[in-house]
Every structure is written in structure tokens, then in C-alpha cells.
Amino acid sequence: QSALTQPRSVSGSPGQSVTISCTGTSSDVGGYNYVSWYQQHPGKAPKLMIYDVSKRPSGVPDRFSGSKSGNTASLTISGLQAEDEADYYCCSYAGSYVVFGGGTKLTVL
Amino acid sequence: QVQLVQSGAEVKKPGASVKVSCKASGYTFTGYYMHWVRQAPGQGLEWMGWINPNSGGTNYAQKFQGWVTMTRDTSISTAYMELSRLRSDDTAVYYCARDPDGQGWFDPWGQGTLVTVSS
Numbered sequence: 001q002s003a004l005t006q007p008r009s010v011s012g013s014p015g016q017s018v019t020i021s022c023t024g025t026s027s028d029v030g031g032y033n034y035v036s037w038y039q040q041h042p043g044k045a046p047k048l049m050i051y052d053v054s055k056r057p058s059g060v061p062d063r064f065s066g067s068k069s070g071n072t073a074s075l076t077i078s079g080l081q082a083e084d085e086a087d088y089y090c091c092s093y094a095g096s097y098v099v100f101g102g103g104t105k106l107t108v109l
Numbered sequence: 110q111v112q113l114v115q116s117g118a119e120v121k122k123p124g125a126s127v128k129v130s131c132k133a134s135g136y137t138f139t140g141y142y143m144h145w146v147r148q149a150p151g152q153g154l155e156w157m158g159w160i161n162p163n164s165g166g167t168n169y170a171q172k173f174q175g176w177v178t179m180t181r182d183t184s185i186s187t188a189y190m191e192l193s194r195l196r197s198d199d200t201a202v203y204y205c206a207r208d209p210d211g212q213g214w215f216d217p218w219g220q221g222t223l224v225t226v227s228s
Contacts, residue, residue: 001171003153036214038154045204046146046154048216057216089154093213097170098144103153 004029004090004101011107017078020104022090023071030071034093037066037075040103041086049088050075082108111135113205113219120225121195128191129222131205138186139163142208144215145179145190147201155201159208160188195226 005023012018022029022037029035035053038046048057050066053073063079073092077084085108090101116130131143145157158169160179167179178191188205203222206215 032212034212034214038215045218045221046206046215047218048214051214051216052212091154091156091214096168098156098159098213100146100154100156 001094001097001099004092004099006088006090006101006104008102009105009107011109012077012080013109014080014082016080017076018080018106019077020075020088020090020106022073022075022092022101024073024092024099025071028092028094028099029068029073032093032095033068035066035068035073036091037064038089038091039084039086040089046089077106080108084108111207111217113207113217115203115205115219115222118223118225120227123196123226123228125195125226126191126193127195127224128189129203129205129224131188131190131219133186133188133207136207138181139183142211143179143181143188144206144208144213145177146204146206146215146218148204148221149198149201152201157190157203162188192224195224197226200224200226 037050040046053068054066065076088104112134114132139162142159144159160167162181181188205219
């Protein structure tokens with residue numbers, strides 16, 4: 001039950017696109033289409049942004065998109081805005097357990 | 110609207126136990142698994158386990174087996190997480206989170222409960 005691997009930090013300027021990767025194994029990310037992504041602002045609870053690899057809950061802007069290839073999932077944020085600056089966590093269902101990534105801090109320059 | 114409201118902050122001594130509550134509203138409590146996730150200061154999210162509010166069945170992360178107990182009271186739509194034998198590195202914010210379809214994604218989350226373990 002090792003944590004998924006995410007880059008510690010990414011950055012981009014307003015209007016640009018950034019992609020955050022999330023690498024696991026065939027037992028979690030690669031074995032199920034149940035990857036989710038969460039946004040967390042300081043002092044706040046996490047907020048669901050993507051589920052089932054690429055589905056967006058109502059209310060989440062379509063600037064946020066998810067994908068998966070093999071054991072690596074990705075979250076892409078296009079048209080970066082200042083309010084997108086936050087920590088982002090990936091999460092994968094793995095049958096009998098759930099595992100999170102270590103988190104990525106997104107800085108909007 | 111669907112809402113999870115957790116109990117307030119706790120300060121505990123090492124070796125003690127803590128029980129955090131999570132009251133659900135706006136949906137059928139017994140229809141959705143409830144998970145618990147913790148976050149140590151400045152650290153990432155750590156999955157602790159889930160409870161099936163309908164059956165009371167539980168599934169704990171390997172790390173927490175024998176150490177955490179998740180229960181529920183369906184009469185008041187409330188889930189509980191009890192952690193025993195607390196150590197200083199159990200200091201964290203503890204979140205409950207609903208699993209909409211049993212596939213390990215969470216929406217919504219409770220507001221979090223800070224548990225501080227200090228002598």
C-alpha cells in the first residue's frame with residue numbers, strides 16, 4: 001500500500017496549462033479506472049475535482065481534465081487562474097484499499 | 110444539500126484514545142460508505158479505512174488495523190472513528206468523506222477535526 005508518486009510542485013502563468021502526473025502500479029492506478037483528484041486550499045478540506053479518471057462533478061470548470069495511461073494518471077488544468085493555486089492530490093481505488101499520492105503544490109506565477 | 114459535520118478539536122495525552130464523530134445530512138446515511146482520511150501538519154492525505162453504515166462492516170488500512178475502530182449510529186446518521194494508544198505523530202486533522210459509489214472517491218468531505226496529541 002505505497003503512496004502514489006506525484007511531483008512535489010508545478011507552476012505556470014495565468015492562461016497557461018499545467019499537467020500533474022500520478023504514478024502507481026498495476027495494483028492500483030493501472031488496475032482500475034477509479035482515479036480521483038482533489039484540490040485543497042490552505043486550511044480547507046479537500047474538494048473533488050475529477051473522479052473515475054476523467055469525469056468532472058457538476059460545478060467543476062471544464063478547464064480541469066483527467067486522463068490515464070498504464071500506471072500513470074494525469075490532471076491537466078488549462079487556462080490557469082490565480083484561484084487554481086492549491087495543493088492537488090490524486091487517489092486510486094485498489095480493491096481492498098484506497099491510496100493517495102503525496103500531493104503537488106501548484107503555484108500560479 | 111449533502112453535508113458532513115464533524116465534532117470539534119481535541120487535545121489528548123499520549124496513550125489516550127480519541128473518538129471523532131461525523132454527522133451526515135441531506136442523504137440516506139445507510140446508502141453510502143463512509144471513509145476516514147487524516148492529514149498530519151504540512152503533510153499529505155492518508156487513507157485510514159471505511160465503514161458500511163448499512164451493515165456496520167469495516168475495512169481498515171493495514172497500518173491502522175488493531176488500532177482504529179469505526180462505528181456508526183444509524184438512528185442519528187452519525188459515523189465515528191476512534192483511535193487508541195495515541196502518540197504525538199497522530200497529531201493531525203481527521204476527515205470523514207462519503208463514497209458516492211463504493212469506488213473509492215470522496216464527495217463531500219467533512220470540515221475536519223484537529224486532534225492534537227501532547228503531554
